[in-house]
Amino acid sequence: MRENMREKILKILESNGRIPFEQLAVMVDLSASEVEEIIRELEDEKIILKYSAVVNWEKAGLEESVAIIDVKVAPQREVGFDAVAQRIYRFPEVRSVSLISGDYDLSVSIEGKSMKEVASFVSQKLSSIDGVLGTSTHFILKRYKVAGVVYEDEYEDRRELVSP
Incomplete structure (x- = not known):
């Protein structure tokens, strides 16, 4: 059961490393302190190695x-x-x-x-x-997609219609 919770927590953190313990606890049906303890264990065991942001450096110039x-x-x-x-x-x-x-x-x-x-x-x-x-x-x-994040949501077709 605990392994299953660890996996659920890891998957959620992988998609959003900034999620508050309280919100994560509701998602996995545990208390915030239990979630915090599991995350601390995962960090100590070097399963969670780093929290990072996906940055579109081109857009940032x-x-x-x-x-x-x-x-x-x-x-x-x-x-x-x-x-x-x-x-x-x-x-x-x-x-x-x-x-x-x-x-x-x-x-x-x-x-x-x-x-x-x-x-x-x-x-x-x-x-x-x-x-x-x-x-x-x-x-x-x-870059079109990095770490599961799409850089540009929609492709805009800029070709002009040519008719005979």
Whole structure:
């Protein structure tokens, strides 16, 4: 039963990390103090890692260059891809690192002030790591949906009707 409550609370917090304990308690049929205790446990167990906001930086006029870099790695004896992944995720520009299937081994998401800064990161920092065999960089040109949030609610068709 308690595991079920934890899952319900996690799903609600994932969609709205700012929901008050009192409102959350009503939604899961517990007291606010019980909800607070469960959330504290989830934080202590490192199940809840961070609360954050989804920001449309383009709309705020503070957009940065974002790239997804596929990385080919030579796995190391006894640690596989983990050692290289750890070296990569320690850079402050790096937002995420994931082990992936396919032609490449790691997917790395980074942010920089410009495309040139991202390119410099790839050529000077990422490519120089022992075990990195190759990269393929993909720049994000436009975001439509991030973390389950749609950036623009409605698409407006701006094409003009042409009749024969």
